[in-house]
Amino acid sequence: MKTYRKYFLNTLKAHFPHTFTQMMAEVETHYQHISLDSNFAATSTNPIDRRLDFSAYFLALIQTLDEQGEPFERIRLICLEVVTDYIKPKNQLQTLLKKLPVKLMNTWFGQYLIKSL
Numbered sequence: 712m713k714t715y716r717k718y719f720l721n722t723l724k725a726h727f728p729h730t731f732t733q734m735m736a737e738v739e740t741h742y743q744h745i746s747l748d749s750n751f752a753a754t755s756t757n758p759i760d761r762r763l764d765f766s767a768y769f770l771a772l773i774q775t776l777d778e779q780g781e782p783f784e785r786i787r788l789i790c791l792e793v794v795t796d797y798i799k800p801k802n803q804l805q806t807l808l809k810k811l812p813v814k815l816m817n818t819w820f821g822q823y824l825i826k827s828l
Contacts, residue, residue, distance in 0.1 A: 722792050749763040773786060
């Protein structure tokens with residue numbers, strides 16, 4: 712299982728507890744169809760191409776929710792929840808590394824790095 716799928720699973724399970732398995736099957740069906748166009752991304756050296764697999768799964772989720780007749784605002788809410796969970800730091804070290812550049816800006820070392828760019 713891809714590492715990003717757990718975020719989709721958790722969000723769909725929270726919003727659709729009764730039809731969760733059916734919706735995941737539909738997302739997987741849509742994903743199989745969409746991923747045919749992005750199979751090259753697994754072997755690509757371009758870092759942007761490596762995000763295509765996540766984007767394909769995300770599009771499959773949107774298509775599934777649209778077919779279920781969900782309103783735009785609900786689709787937007789679910790998508791934002793998936794993305795927020797996906798980009799949130801997973802542990803204390805990642806949180807520290809995220810804040811580190813901001814804290815270094817006002818130090819002599821940070822100013823030296825800025826001037827050298």
